[in-house]
Amino acid sequence: xxxxxxxxxxxxxxxxxxxxxxxxxxxxxxxxxxxxxxxxxxxxxxxxxxxxxxxxxxxxxxxxxxxxxxxxxxxxxxxxxxxxxxxxxxxxxxxxxxxxxxxxxxxxxxxxxxxxxxxxxxxxxxxxxxxxxxxxxxxxxxxxxxxxxxxxxxxxxxxxxxxxxxxxxxxxxxxxxxxxxxxxxxxxxxxxxxxxxxxxxxxxxxxxxxxxxxxxxxxxxxxxxxxxxxxxxxxxxxxxxxxxxxxxxxxxxxxxxxxxxxxxxxxxxxxxxxxxxxxxxxxxxxxxxxxxxxxxxxxxxxxxxxxxxxxxxxxxxxxxxxxxxxxxxxxxxxxxxxxxxxxxxxxxxxxxxxxxxxxxxxxxxxxxxxxxxxxxxxxxxxxxxxxxxxxxxxxxxxxxxxxxxxxxxxxxxxxxxxxxxxxxxxxxxxxxxxxxxxxxxxxxxxxxxxxxxxxxxxxxxxxxxxxxxxxxxxxxxxxxxxxxxxxxxxxxxxxxxxxxxxxxxxxxxxxxxxxxxxxxxxxxxxxxxxxxxxxxxxxxxxxxxx
Numbered sequence: 002x003x004x005x006x007x008x009x010x011x012x013x014x015x016x017x018x019x020x021x022x023x024x025x026x027x028x029x030x031x032x033x034x035x036x037x038x039x040x041x042x043x044x045x046x047x048x049x050x051x052x053x054x055x056x057x058x059x060x061x062x063x064x065x066x067x068x069x070x071x072x073x074x075x076x077x078x079x080x081x082x083x084x085x086x087x088x089x090x091x092x093x094x095x096x097x098x099x100x101x102x103x104x105x106x107x108x109x110x111x112x113x114x115x116x117x118x119x120x121x122x123x124x125x126x127x128x129x130x131x132x133x134x135x136x137x138x139x140x141x142x143x144x145x146x147x148x149x150x151x152x153x154x155x156x157x158x159x160x161x162x163x164x165x166x167x168x169x170x171x172x173x174x175x176x177x178x179x180x181x182x183x184x185x186x187x188x189x190x191x192x193x194x195x196x197x198x199x200x201x202x203x204x205x206x207x208x209x210x211x212x213x214x215x216x217x218x219x220x221x222x223x224x225x226x227x228x229x230x231x232x233x234x235x236x237x238x239x240x241x242x243x244x245x246x247x248x249x250x251x252x253x254x255x256x257x258x259x260x261x262x263x264x265x266x267x268x269x270x271x272x273x274x275x276x277x278x279x280x281x282x283x284x285x286x287x288x289x290x291x292x293x294x295x296x297x298x299x300x301x302x303x304x305x306x307x308x309x310x311x312x313x314x315x316x317x318x319x320x321x322x323x324x325x326x327x328x329x330x331x332x333x334x335x336x337x338x339x340x341x342x343x344x345x346x347x348x349x350x351x352x353x354x355x356x357x358x359x360x361x362x363x364x365x366x367x368x369x370x371x372x373x374x375x376x377x378x379x380x381x382x383x384x385x386x387x388x389x390x391x392x393x394x395x396x397x398x399x400x401x402x403x404x405x406x407x408x409x410x411x412x413x414x415x416x417x418x419x420x421x422x423x424x425x426x427x428x429x430x431x432x433x434x435x436x437x438x439x440x441x442x443x444x445x446x447x448x449x450x451x452x453x454x455x456x457x458x459x460x461x462x463x464x465x466x467x468x469x470x471x472x473x474x475x476x477x478x479x480x481x482x483x484x485x486x487x488x489x490x491x492x493x494x495x496x497x498x499x500x501x502x503x504x505x506x507x508x509x510x511x512x513x514x515x516x517x518x519x520x521x522x523x524x525x526x527x528x529x530x531x532x533x534x535x536x537x538x539x540x541x542x543x544x545x546x547x
Contacts, residue, residue: 025055025174027327027405040163042141042148044101044155045086048163050170050185050373060182063345063369069264069298070375074202077378083158104138104151111137112150116398119407122414134397146401153393159380161188161365162392168400169351169365175405176331177340177349183370184345187377188392190384191362192302192350196267197223198379199300199348202372204229209263211249213241215500215511217274217302220267232263233502238442240278241268243287250295266297271335272305272447275500275513279309279445282336289341301338301349305447307356307412309334310420313443316428323417327409330416335446345369348376353395355448356415361391419448419517422524426450426516429528438539439532448517451497454483456510460540477506484512486538492530 037052067075085098115131117123140149148164160166170186173179189195204210206228212220214233221231235245246266253262268288270280280288292299311321324330339349345368352364366376380386399408427443427450438455456462456479465473474482477498484496497511514531516524536542 024178024331025171027175027409030171030175030405040147040167041090042152043090044152045083045157046090046163047087048158048160048166050166050187051370052163053167053170054174054184057182060180061343062183063181063371066298066346066369066371069203071202071205073205074375074379077375077382079378080159080381083381086156086158099156101155104155107138107150107154109138109150109154111135112393114394114397116402117411119403119410120414122411132402134402136393136397146397148393148396148401150393153389155389157386157389157392159187159377159384159386161387162389162396164396164400165363165392166365168396168405171405172408173339173351173365173367176334177337177367179339179367180341180343181345181369184339184367185370185373186365186367187373187380188387189350189364189366189380190387191354191364192304192352193219193223194362194384195350195364195366195376196220196300196302198376198383199350200224200227200229201379202375203265203298207260208265209258209260211246211263211266211297212502213268213273213276214502214507215276215497216267216502217269218500220302221500221502230260231502232258236276236278238278239284240270240273240276240280241284241288243284243291246288246297247291247294250291250297262295264295264297265300266292267300267302268338269302269305270338271303272308272444272449274305274447275449275495275497275511276451277442277444277447277449278451279335279447285336285338286341289338292346293344297346299338299347301347303337303349304352304355306334306337306351307415308419308448309446310416310423310444312445313424313427316424316431320420324413327406330409330413339367345372348372356412357395357398361388361395363387363391363395422516422521423450425521426514426524426528429525433525433529433532435532435536435539435541437541438535448515450514450516452494452512452514454510454512454535456480456483458539459483475506476508476510480510483510483534483538486534487512487531490530490534492527492534494531 082099088094089096113133113135115127115133117127118130118132121130136150137145138150140146141152153162166186166188173186200223208229209232210224210229211232211234213236215236224231232249235242250262255261270285272279311323314320324333337349338347348366348368350364350366353361423444430441438458440453441450444450456476459479462473462479480496480498484494487494495513497513498506501507
């Protein structure tokens with residue numbers, strides 16, 4: 002579908018227009034670090050993004066969100082134990098107050114891991130030429146590092162370790178440069194946990210949550226037990242349609258819907274799960290304008306942001322040259338909603354799950370100081386803090402071994418790796434899937450390839466059920482039949498109905514496939530089996546006369 006025309010909305014905001022200054026550079030990070038005080042290296046030191054980012058005195062502050070926060074969120078008080086931990090840095094202080102165990106009883110003396118040496122990032126290159134990184138128990142005391150097992154494996158602050166928080170704050174400013182003054186970051190235990198906390202901060206039982214009509218099923222499953230109902234916003238090839246969100250909110254009836262007008266939007270603008278759709282810069286601006294019009298708060302979930310790929314050119318066309326510099330790479334990325342957020346109405350969820358490893362269970366949020374403070378209060382009594390083991394491993398890799406420049410090099414390498422994987426599955430679809438009943442758009446980002454199946458062309462549907470006494474099968478019945486036919490031929494896909502925001506089955510049938518894990522040959526063979534299943538089910542002529 003072609004992109005819709007711009008919606009006719011007037012932005013409503015209580016902040017002044019932001020003044021944009023030059024984006025922070027990698028050299029600027031190093032210059033700032035050299036001028037700032039040394040990072041605190043004791044147990045559970047207080048940490049805030051304000052220690053590490055450009056002050057932004059020429060920018061407006063975020064608007065307040067007291068009218069959107071739940072009573073639960075507003076009622077949370079700071080942890081006195083966490084606050085007391087700030088005193089541990091006092092010279093000569095002997096602590097008998099906290100429940101922190103001695104690291105002398107931690108059964109770890111050191112950790113070692115072999116990691117890529119930039120720019121040699123592939124698995125074989127890492128095996129041959131990677132560098133071994135070591136983290137000892139007392140590296141800080143011995144002057145070997147600013148972070149060690151003694152600190153990382155003990156209790157920490159809910160904002161995350163000061164060492165890793167510094168890195169993600171600098172990274173966020175390098176990439177997104179939020180256009181209001183009082184933005185902050187806080188380390189999370191991954192985006193799923195962060196989203197759960199956000200729901201408790203903003204919604205109560207009976208509320209509605211807006212999301213794409215096909216959405217991340219775990220997000221829906223997180224909201225449903227809390228009594229939060231989902232309303233699906235229509236989509237096209239660029240993802241969520243702001244005009245449809247505007248129409249739904251403008252015409253909302255509490256009587257008909259059985260609940261108040263929603264003010265919270267959950268969206269995945271880049272490589273959307275499950276559809277693979279990526280919103281253009283213009284689409285994101287339209288979405289933000291609609292959010293301003295209706296005073297909507299946005300949860301921007303971006304696990305696939307750095308899996309944006311090179312443009313798809315087809316099997317017989319030359320590849321588009323990759324970015325030749327860090328600036329070119331950053332300029333090629335679609336802007337995050339947080340980068341156009343002049344009001345502070347976006348909580349961005351970032352994660353290391355897709356760009357490093359999902360088992361780290363570590364990510365971070367970016368939002369206004371008010372929202373981050375409320376998020377931290379919730380974290381203090383739930384997750385407490387992200388895994389110290391993961392934070393130490395990530396710090397040793399990203400900050401101490403690579404630095405920001407090499408991390409961007411890694412993200413560029415990852416971009417090209419996912420481009421190859423995307424191209425391979427699309428080539429396979431072009432070769433093996435019957436165009437009479439299957440169609441798709443090559444994804445521009447993410448891990449997923451979304452295939453539309455013309456289920457109404459199935460012989461059982463065309464025949465009206467097969468005999469005079471049978472009703473024609475519905476979409477869910479046909480989806481199950483076709484999905485099962487694929488499984489019987491040795492290929493597993495995900496049903497599109499699993500991702501419906503509203504449990505009505507929809508009117509169109511989709512299958513979600515992923516190209517992230519399986520090798521190229523296995524992906525090609527899987528798509529061949531999928532094509533065979535569709536041809537048999539729809540009674541189409543088999544290739545090669547079979």
